[in-house]
Amino acid sequence: xxxxxxxxxxxxxxxxxxxxxxASRIAEHLSGCQNCQQEVAFLSSLxxxxxxxxxxxxxxxxxxxxxxxxxxxxxxxxxxxxxxxxLDRLLVPATAIAALVVGLWIGGALYxxxxxxxxxxxxxxxxxxxxxxxxxxxxxxxxxxxTELVFD
Ligand SMILES: [Zn+2]
Numbered sequence: 492x493x494x495x496x497x498x499x500x501x502x503x504x505x506x507x508x509x510x511x512x513x514a515s516r517i518a519e520h521l522s523g524c525q526n527c528q529q530e531v532a533f534l535s536s537l538x539x540x541x542x543x544x545x546x547x548x549x550x551x552x553x554x555x556x557x558x559x560x561x562x563x564x565x566x567x568x569x570x571x572x573x574x575x576x577x578l579d580r581l582l583v584p585a586t587a588i589a590a591l592v593v594g595l596w597i598g599g600a601l602y603x604x605x606x607x608x609x610x611x612x613x614x615x616x617x618x619x620x621x622x623x624x625x626x627x628x629x630x631x632x633x634x635x636x637x638t639e640l641v642f643d
Contacts, residue, residue, distance in 0.1 A: 492516055492517070492519075494520075494524060494526055497517055497521070497527050500513070500517060501527070501531060505535060505538065
C-alpha cells in the first residue's frame with residue numbers, strides 16, 4: 492500500500508470506519524512507515540483537541556431574539572413586496588397617461604399643421620361649432636326640440 496492511499500484513509504481508520512481487512516492493511520503499512528505514523532500522531536492530537544473544545548451554550552434568550560429578528564426580516568421583505576405591488580399598480584395608469592399626453596401632443600401638432608394651411612376651412616369648422624346663447628336654435632337641433640317641448 493502506498494503512503495498517499497493510506498493518508499487518504501487515515502481519518503476513517505482512526506474513526507474505526509474501515510473494514511477489518513482494510514484496517515489491518517493500513518496498520519501493517521503504519522508499522523513500517525515513519526512518515527504515515529507522524530500523520531497519524533498529528534491527526535490524533537487534532538481530534539483530541541477538537542473534542543476538548545467546549546460547547547458554548549447560547550444565552551437563555553438567544554432563540555427568542557433570533558425568532559424576533561427572523562420575523563422582523565420577513566415583515567420587512569413583505570412590506571417591500573407591497574411597495575413593489577403599489578408601484579406596479581401605479582405604473583399602468585402612468586403609462587396610459589403618458590401615452591395619452593403623447594397622443595394629444597402628436598394630435599395637436601397634426602391638427603395645427605392641417606388647419607394652418609387652410610384658414611377658411613378652420614373658420615368654417617369653428618363657425619359651425621359656435622353657438623351663442625342669445626341666438627335662435629338652428630332648425631332640427633336638440634336645443635330647439637327641448638325648448639319646444641318645455642315651453643310650447
Ligand atoms: Zn506511509
